[in-house]
Amino acid sequence: MQPAQTSLLNTLEPIAALSPGRVDELAAMCVVETVSQGLNPFRMNIVQSEQLLYLLKGDLSLSMWMARAMYCMAAAILPAIPSFPIRRR
């Protein structure tokens, strides 16, 4: 785990729309996590509240309940496109 930098948060939507003070607060409250291949990041939510999950690096496949698969490319691969959040409970 490593602290999130405000420069990183300012590349993420809709966080980038926040005032500088709020971005600073968020930066102090969140960390960048590394998840090894094969682990499910949606099963790692130790808090009960709904979370927004930004994929920053690497490739993640999402299997939907209707058996369709989505494939997400990380923002690191497409740096011009801001990363987008996925909700997890």
Add this chain to the structure above:
Amino acid sequence: MTDIQILCIDADLLDIMLTWDQLAGYEKGAHKSDKQERNAGEWMYSTGVFNAASLKNGIFRALPPANVEELFRRMERVPVKAGQVIIRQGDEGDYYYLIESGAAEVSRSSQVGAAKAIVAKLDAGSAFGEEALVSGNKRNATVMMKTDGVLLRLGKQDFIELLKKPLVNEIGLDEAKRKIEKGAVLLDVRTPRNSASSNCRMH
């Protein structure tokens, strides 16, 4: 599919922050004149006064956005000095306070004339004075500034209109009786002192 790096953020907290910035009229890249007076909107995105924890866990969380905006329009900014007593135990409730800057101490005596015990220390972002306004009882503690600072205060009627109504669910005596008959339990959460000075008795 590969090792990944992720960033997780509490969705509710982000929603609240976005709402507050929006209500405050914050626009990315817009610069304000240094000479401009500090207004209600600026208070709202002042993270020193209304930090993430107070927005997420405090009374503002449950308020409709329109009420939050109106609340800050009606608040009055009051400079205060170290040693100044802001509210005194036993007085009638008149204002609800938020600390913009400075620190205060809350003390309480269990009986008239008894020594006061310090029960809490408050700093920027803390709020006080709501209990007497909600309950209609007298102040149950004394709050004194420990440092110079600035308070934001809201008058009793504005508090009742903007904060109490959306946050406190009231029911009448008949409805309360019906609920008790169906198994509801009535809890008396008043302090012994408040209970003694009130005409309302539990039987």
